[in-house]
Amino acid sequence: MPTSFFLALSAIMFVLGILGVLLRRNALVIFMSLELMFNAANLAFVTFANQYQLLTGQIFVFFIMAVAAAEVAVGLALMVAIFRNKGSVDIDQLNSLKG
Amino acid sequence: MTLIGIIFYGFLAIVAIVSAVAMLLNRSAIYSALFLVLNFATIAVLYLALGAPFIAFTQVTVYAGAIMILFLFVIALLGAEKLSGHEPIKGQRTMAIVLGLIFVVELVLFLIFRNQGIQPMLALTQDFASPQKIGIAMFTQYLLPFEVVAFILLSATIGAIVLTRVEKPARLGAARGKK
Amino acid sequence: MFLSETTSMDPLFLVVPLVVFLPLLGILVNWLFGKRLGEKAIGTIASLAVGGSFVVSLILLFALRTDPQGFSVPLMQWFTVGGLDISWSFRVDTLSVVMMLAVNLVGTLIHIYAIGYMHEDAIHQGDPTRYRRFFIFMNLFIIAMMILVSADNFLMLFVGWEGVGLCSYLLIGFWFDKGEGGIANAQAGKKAFITTRIGDFGLLIAIFLIFWAFGSLNFGDIFPRVGEVAANHPGLMLAITLFMLMGVTGKSAQIPLYVWLPDAMAGPTPVSALIHAATMVTAGVYLMTRSQALYLAAPAAQNVVMWVGAITALFAAIIAVAQFDIKKVLAYSTISQLGYMVAAVGLGAETAAMFHLVTHAFFKALLFLSSGSIILSLERAMEEGAQGSGSHATNIDPQDMRNMGGLRKKMPTTFWVYLVGALTLSGIAPLAGFFSKDEIIAAANNTNGIIFVVLVAAAFLTAFYMGRQILMVFFGKARTKAASLAKESAPLITVPLIILALLSIVGGAINFPGWLNLEHWLEHTIKVHESTFQLPVALISLSIALIAILIAWLIYGRKPLAESTSKDPLARSLGGVFTLVNQKFKVDELYHFLFIGPYEKLADFFAHPVDQGFIDGIANGLGNLASETGSWLRKLQNGFVRSYVLSIVAGIVIILIYLLVRV
Amino acid sequence: MSQMSDLLTILPVLIVVTWALLLLVVDLWIPKQKKGLTALLAVIGLAVALGASLATSGSTTLAFNQMVVSDGFSDFLHILFLGSGMAAIALSYDYLKRMQIERGEYYVLLLFSIAGMMLMAQAYNLIMVFLALELLSIPIYVLSGFASGRSISEESALKYFLMGAFASGFILYGTAMIFGASGHIDFPGIAATLHAGQVNPVLFVIGAALLLVGFGFKVAAAPFHMWTPDVYHGAPSSISAFMSVAVKAAGFASLLRVFMVLFPGLADQMTPILWGIAALTMVMGNLVALMQTNLKRLLAYSSIAHAGYILMAFVSYGNKQFGSESISAALFYLLAYGLASFGAWAIVVAMEKDYGEGLFLEDLSGLGKRYPWLGTAMLIFMLSFAGIPLTMGFWGKFYLFRTTIQAGFLSLALIGILTSLISVYYYLRVVVFMFMKPGEKELQVNPWVGLVIAVTAIAVIAMALYPGVFVAWANQAVMLLQ
Secondary structure, eight states: OBHHHHHHHHHHHHHHHHHHHHHOOBHHHHHHHHHHHHHHHHHHHHHHHHHHTOHHHHHHHHHHHHHHHHHHHHHHHHHHHHHHHHSOOBGGGOOSSOO | OOHHHHHHHHHHHHHHHHHHHHHHHOSSHHHHHHHHHHHHHHHHHHHHHTTOHHHHHHIIIIIIIIIHHHHHHHHHHHOOOOOOSOOOSTTHHHHHHHHHHHHHHHHHIIIIISOTTOOBOOOOOGGGGOHHHHHHHHHTTTHHHHHHHHHHHHHHHHHHHHHHOOOOOHHHHHHHHHO | OHHHHHHTSOGGGGGTTHHHHHHHHHHHHHHHHHHHHOHHHHHHHHHHHHHHHHHHHHHHHHHHHHSTTOEEEEEEEEEEETTEEEEEEEEESHHHHHHHHHHHHHHHHHHHHHHHHHHHHHHHHTOTTHHHHHHHHHHHHHHHHHHHHHBSBHHHHHHHHHHHHHHHHHHHTTTTTOSGGGTHHHHHHHHHHHHHHHHHHHHHHHHHHHHHHHSOOBHHHHGGGHHHHHHHOHHHHHHHHHHHHHHHHHHTTOTTSTTHHHHGGGSOHHHHHIIIIISGGGHHHHHHHHTHHHHHTOHHHHHHHHHHHHHHHHHHHHHHHTOOBHHHHHHHHHHHHHHHHHHHHHTTOHHHHHHHHHHHHHHHHHHHHHHHHHHHHHHHHHHHHHHHHOOSTTOOOTTBGGGOOOHHHHSHHHHHHHHHHHHHHHTOTTSHHHHHHHHHHHHHHHHOHHHHHHHHHHHHHHHHHHHHHHHHHHSSOOOSHHHHHOOOOOHHHHHHHHHHHHHHHHGGGGGOTTTOHHHHHHTTTSOOOOOOOOHHHHHHHHHHHHHHHHHHIIIIISSOOOSTTSOOHHHHHHTHHHHHHHTGGGHHHHHIIIIIHHHHHHHHHIIIIIIITHHHHHHHHTTOOHHHHHHHHHHHSOOOHHHHHHHHHHHHHHHHHHHHHHO | OOOHHHHHHTHHHHHHHHHHHHHHHHGGGSOGGGHHHHHHHHHHHHHHHHHHHHHHTTOOEEETTTTEEEOHHHHHHHHHHHHHHHHHHHHHHHHHHHHTOOOHHHHHHHHHHHHHHHHHHHBOBHHHHHHHHHHHHHHHHHHHTOSTTOHHHHHHHHHHHHHHHHHHHHHHHHHHHHHHHHSOOBHHHHHHHHHTTOSOHHHHHHHHHHHHHHHHHHTTOTTSOTHHHHHHHHSOHHHHHHIIIIIHHHHHHHHHHHHHHHHHHHHHHHHHHHHHHHHHHHHHHHHHHTTOOBHHHHHHHHHHHHHHHHHHHHHHHTSGGGHHHHHHHHHHHHHHHHHHHHHHHHHHHHHOOSTTOSOBGGGGTTHHHHSHHHHHHHHHHHHHHHTOTTSHHHHHHHHHHHHHHHTTOHHHHHHHHHHHHHHHHHHHHHHHHHHHSOOOOOOOOOHHHHHHHHHHHHHHHHHHHOHHHHHHHHHHHHHHHO
8 A cells, every 4th residue: 555545535634624624614613623734744644754753743742632622622611602702613603804 | 455445545545535625515514523533433443454443443433432421512502503514714715725726736746656665565463452551651751741731631621610600890891792 | 134234334424314304393483383473583593494404514524534435324224124224324425425415515505595575475475474385395305415425325305306396386486376367376386296207107117127137226235346246237227327317417407308397487596596407407417426336337338328417518508698588598408518517427527517516506697686686676676666656557566677687786795696697607716617618628539529519509608698687687778677676685685695605706716627626525325437638628718708708798888778769789680590599499389299188088088988988998999890999989878887897898798709719 | 761951952941831830830829810920921931931941042953863953943933932922911911801811721722832933933843843733733722712601712712622632634745745755754865865865755745735735724825824803703812812923923933944844856846836825825815904893803814914025035035046035024024013913902902892892993993092192002013014114114114026027926926025015005095984983982001001002113213214123033034043
């Protein structure tokens, strides 16, 4: 199995994540799409770690997961706060700042 | 690479992509979350194949376990809101799909067709990425990043508390009451 | 390099930084203590500061008589970066000292005049608290002008150049809350600032190019190496000089950037006299004279300069004929005279340009200040009239010449000095203007026949519009009540006028034909062509001027205007042409149509469709239904996160397409 | 294992994070009415770190297995970050009180963010770059939503968060590609592989492009800039000030470090891209700023425009002869921009009535007459932004344009000059409103805010008299870098 197989998969997942951000209106789902993008990057890291037989790639992935957890905490807290205020997590209703 | 291997990886890839697409398309946030869990689990299996057992298990526990459960909690808390499929920004959908397609074509062109350095996947030994090795590396060579991650988590915790703690100033509450 | 020079330098040269620091001291004193000092003291301190500067210039003059080759006096090392080595150092040579003397002499007189003038003006405009601010700005202007003329490198010169522009802006809009609709003065300031800024842009490019070509900005490093560099980069000298010319057209009000100067008359009259007639506007001429070496290496640019100057001289003179505002006539006359100077530089007669610059400073300051005296006395009379009759009927424009008439008897001193100024400007022998203008016309006669004709025609018009002005203002009968009540101004105002009148009369002596003082003086600094006095040319120009005055008398003197509302006799015979000229050939409107309008539209276009509808642009490119565009545009001024993300994705997609092609 | 020397290398960062931890605890005992004490303590902590930073500066050392480096570049930026941290706290204290959003955690988060920036300047490994970036970003996400209950604040926080995480995704993917191309993730390793010609050029280029997008987002370069006005508008003004200076500087710091490693192999491909981004950023920022009526948005667009000018340095970096000069020009420009920017934002803080209100240009009317010193200060800041001589801004533009022209990018410099001419219009419009329109508005100039305004205004003018000193400083920072 060539490594490019995994890279292609990771590229497709990355773009699917981007599409999720572009297309979905629910802030929670947008956030999930961001996680998908992170995962795509993780997959690429692990693939390259395999290719070079270097542990660095895997360790980086571990750190990314920790950071992702931190971001999730903050992001979800933000969404809860906004939901309290607006009663919705529709990202498109958040457009009072513009111009 | 045997035929079985190709079928195996192909199957996993299809599951991963289909679950990602399903997450993307599903109108209900709960189903989206569940499809994402499926995607993460599939990726975890690929990690195993790539010789990263530790990462695979972390993926399952941290990502599929902790993070996605957090998502589900929040969805439950906010009442699984269903938004209409209406797209308020005109042209957004078309543009997004067109750009997405171009982007994926570009990436694939770069990663596969232009990439001269393609090598077969290596079968790594069991102890290449054993938890022990990773632990040692993390506390020696990667000590500083490890500590930094601790501070990131701490500041995220503080941030989450600050953002959700209900502590409205009296005046503001009164003003909102008037409305 | 400075060290060796300083060792053999006359210690007298070391006083030169004082030309900047004395006015600075004036500002500080007025700023810190002015509020407690009272008007007289403020004015006196400011005048003393400039007067002190003049004394310093005299000392430098004295020092230069023994060491005429001049020195560079370093004040401090400014900064050194890479190959760029800039110091604050003053250049004392025959050219800069001539400028210092002229600016400080005229400046001192105008400051003294302003003590009286601003006292009344501030009362008339209803805000005496700005009195102090006026003198602070005026001193600031002197500082900037001194930095400009004493600069030893292009960067310091540019600092002064921008500084005088800033002061001009501040002083044009001095009564910023007055004027038509409470905004006209502020707009005039803005117009001046923006217009000259366009020119400054050119100068900045020129400076960049100079640095690129010579690796230095010091005059001492650049000018000696012009020949060598010009040989290596033949086109470069042309570019530098033309961009520099762009700066000159802005600051010295030449075609096409002259439009700000007439509007600049919105400033108080001393400002018009000092900045917009005598000193700042001549900075362009000074710059070109200083950079003579560059222009000599680019004959084509010299030609352009000559034509720009000559056409401006004629064009502005035509417009001046049809103006009714006493200061506007003088403003267009200033543009026209600056045109002479610029043309002189283009003709290679830098000495003539400098000569005319100095005499023009005397007589144009004189004319402006006298007109200020007239305006003040009309304003005074208006207020008295209003008190006397208790009606508002006397509210007239105190600058409109049609509202004047018969002031000869009422304001005799002002009349006589004004007459001297007008005759000097018209080029009547033996007043100063005759010699200086004649030298330029003679240079044209030697070089280019067409230019000669253009300049003589402009001289004819000059004498004509000055005759018209004198006749409209001072002769005939008083056409309004205010004019009939006008009285002579106080000595504080008239004494500087008399001094300036004397200077206008004898000023020709500094470069008297056959005596040739200024030429020998300047040849230590720039290349000088010996000019000869050409009797036929002198006779032609003198007789042309006399004929013009005669014609003016025939039209305006024999049968003066009867009422302030009656039509100009020229308008009766010329009709539409006169109106067109009166409206300044509609150049302002043309500029608005050509530049300002489209610029505003462009900015609007970028703000709305391009930024907020950035995606829309791409969609159009992909041919996504033009009919939807309209409704899109409105919705796309949006604030939607997802649109923003789309622009990020579009960015990376484009970058990757580019890389696909490249890699 | 870590040793004393390792710890010394990151001493200023250590001080800041330790201080933040202590402050978090101490704050519990500080009563609600006396949160000024927390602010004061935070400033003291930053001052101590500044002292440590000055004391340990001057040498180049690697530490923690080459994870971080301490050199002239990081020293320069540490001072910038710590200074802006102190200024941000000075702006915050009274502001938070007036907006009724005063809480001790604010200062703790600010300290964490500063620590992240400082690490970012020191990072010598892409892992560290990413983690430092997150350590700086996460507190900022929270801080921009700090005015809880105010919908514009929350909106700006969510916008910033989602787009910031999106940009992080690009940075991660780019890092993965760089790792895949070279097999290294530490700067020396990447550089060595690159030097030996052993990188996979295709992956390398795509990685660099993705990184560029991610950092382009952080520094607000077009077309990745669209979050900037909304976020600066909605966030508490003190945080907007901090973002527009420190966060931007951190983004540039990282970009400089990363590109200095990557660029030797990529100059051909990347320079035109950077050219386009710089030009687009200058044009977009300046032209849209023309149409703004809200002061916060105006400053936001102006900050976009300035990012464009700084990006010119990256273009001229493409010409190897002028590499170090362009970096020092960029650093110098950052300094000049940061000073004027903090001053201008301080005035915004003083103007803000209720949260997010009283910030239109009309609200400036008459302030110049009522508060002449403040008006003069604003005039100075605007002149500096516009790059008019006798201000730091002029020298900043001067060096940038000069380097760009010398490096052979005349057309870009012309775009820069043209757009900065355009910018004069909207900067002076601010001054016109202040001095030439009648108005009776009141300001709340707290002494600390006044101090920030005074110090920055004086610095903009005074430092402009001796630009050589600061250029030399910037040069030194670059010298040690190489």
